Amino acid sequence: MPPPPSTASNSVIRSDRAYRPTRSDSFNLTGSRLGLSGVSMPGSDLSGTDLSAADLSGAGLTRTDLSRATMTQADLSGADLSDAELRDARLAGAELTGADLTGADLSGADLTGARVDSEQLKGTRTDSRTRLPAGVAAPVSTP
DSSP: OOOOOBOGGGTSSOSSSBOOOOTTOOBOOOSSSOBOTTOBOTTOBOTTOBOTTOBOTTOBOTTOBOTTOBOTTOBOTTOBOTTOBOTTOBOTTOBOTTOBOTTOBOTTOBOTTOBOOHHHHTTOBOOTTOBOOTTOOOOSSOO
């Protein structure tokens, strides 16, 4: 019998060391205001997860699948989201100051009201469905 899904409350995800996900790992991170500051989960599958108002400041989320995730009002300041899949993610009102978005796929993502600047979006993938904050320009050339 497989173990139950991991939750933030049973300390499987820790911010004091890197977490190395395996193919059999399953996460139950639904709920808002989770405190995951500094967590390192490169390459994890968090697609469709509700991380509304979560503290993910300084998190290592490179190559993480966050497609269709809800991260409205989340603190992602200083997070490493390089090469992350953020397709159709809801990031409205998220704090992205200092976050590394290099190579991230933001196709269809909603960043309305998010704190992000045009420089951070250089090297990201966007499409006609991507919603950016007022005054923030889409990258001139998308990979």
